Amino acid sequence: MKTFLLRKVHITVCGRFKLNDMHILVNTRLLLPGRFTGVEWFTFETLRRLVKWHPDVKFSFLFDRPYHQDFVFGDNVQPIVAHPQSRHPFLWYLWFEYSVPKVIEATKPDLFLSPDGFLSLKATIPQISVIHDLNFVHQPEGLPWLTGWYYRYFFEKFAEKATRIATVSHYSANDIATTYNFDTNRIDVIGNGVGDDFFPTKEIPDLLELDSKPYFLFVGSLNPRKNILGMLKSFELFKLKYNLPHKLVIVGDPMFKLSEMQSFYSAMQFKSDVIFAGRREGSDLNKLYAHATALWFVSFFEGFGIPIIEAFRAGCPVLTSTTTSMPEVAGNAAILQEPENIEGIARDMYNLATDTLLVDQLKSKGTLRAQYYTWDKAAERLWDCINKSL
Structure with a gap:
């Protein structure tokens, strides 16, 4: 391990590094255990494939704090730690405009790849920005004020700076091109995938509060753009109108501006049937998908919607939204509903709870649809984007 100070930017370079033809510097600051x-x-999924598939390419993974060894995917990866830790808009600016350029100066990469979209405006090498969506433009109320302002101000500049932009859906590609007046020929739709953890299983979820009752499942951050209030309203109406024993299991961490949701929840007649299960991953999450009556995912805004594909893989029917990327991702394999239509959503929940023929059809279609989205395909498309940027 070698540590050095370059113009007051503290950089730690770990391990040996052989010289090769191509050198890619990657922003991996968000790879933190248990926070995916x-x-x-x-x-995680695209990079571990690219590292394995291209052993002759050297990758420098740039972290902003001590990293976990599980994120060093091969001998052709050199981990670098550059401070300060970038977890606040002011520190984002310092990291990308001072630390990253110094790392580039010290390591001489051919390309900077940023899977979270942030670029260095001072860097002069080719850069790829992976912009997953523009929720901060269309749903700014779901973010703290300074965070939302930073995203809106700087991502337009990142788009101007980018050699190419990668994104995860055709909806997001069109949105980026329109919002930033960006050439569509320089946007690559990469897609997303699903890990091997998701498949039909007879193992029962480890959630005592279910008490063997059927349930609807939500997976995602508790953010206004996920239509959390609409979910609670539609579940309450479903229970009032149809008198069925179902519960609602909510998987995810709370985020911002949830006071309206909390007020409604406190006044719910059936709040005892709402289970906040916190963060779940791996086999725990898979079992919840596999035994759910359906995934409730009627968001206002998504750039992709990975839970849709996870549910398909686990054999779980999906109720999702008519808006943004969700019809594109779900295809004909889910029930689509307008996120503001609470009565329509409650009716769809009833159909999913009672119509076994509909459920069987959705499961069959979902299994086929999930095959379209794999991490192998996403990694291949990302590699094509890299090659077109050099």
């Missing part, structure tokens, strides 16, 4: 959401899974 869609962006982190995209980063």
Whole structure:
């Protein structure tokens, strides 16, 4: 391990590094154990494949704090730690505009790949920004004010700076091109995938609160753009109108501006049937999918919607939204409903709870649809994007 100070930027370079023809510097600052959401899974799954598939290419993985060895995917990966830890808008700016350029100066990469979209405006090498969606433009109320302002101000500049932009859906590609007046020929739709953890299983979920009752499942962050309030309203109406024994299991971490949701929840007649299960991953999450009556995923805004594909893989029917990327991802394998239509959503929940023929058809279609989205395909498309950037 070698540590050095370059113009007051502290950089730690670990391990040996052989010289090769291509050198890619990758922003891996979000790879933190136990804290994965869609962006982190995209980063993890695509990079571990590229490292394995291209042993002759050297990758420098750039972290902002001590890293976990599980994220060093091969001998052709050199981990680098550059401070400060970038977990606040002011520190984002310092890291990308001062630390990253110094790492580039010290390591001489051919390309900077940023799976979370942030670029260095000072860097002069080719850069790829993976912009998953523009929720901060269309749903700014779901973010703290300074965070939302930073995203809106700087991502337009990142788009101007990018050699190419990668994204995860055709919806997001069109949105990026329109919002930032960006050439569509320089946007690559990479897609997402699903890990091997998701498959039909007879193992029962480890959730005592279920008490052997059927349930609807939500997976995602508790954020206004996920239509959490609409979910509670539609579940309450479903229980009031149809008198069925179902519960609602909510998997995910709370985020911002949830006071309205909390107020409604406190006044719910059936709040005892709402289970906040926190973060679940791997086999725990798979069992919840596999035994759910359906996945409830009627968001206002998604750039992709990975839970849709996870549910398909686990044999779980899906109720999702008519908006943004969700019809594209779900295809004809899910029930689509307008996120504002609470009565329509409750009716769809009733149909999913009672119509076994509909459920069987959705499961069959979902299994086929899931095959379209794999991490292998996403990694191949990302590699094509890299080659077109050099």
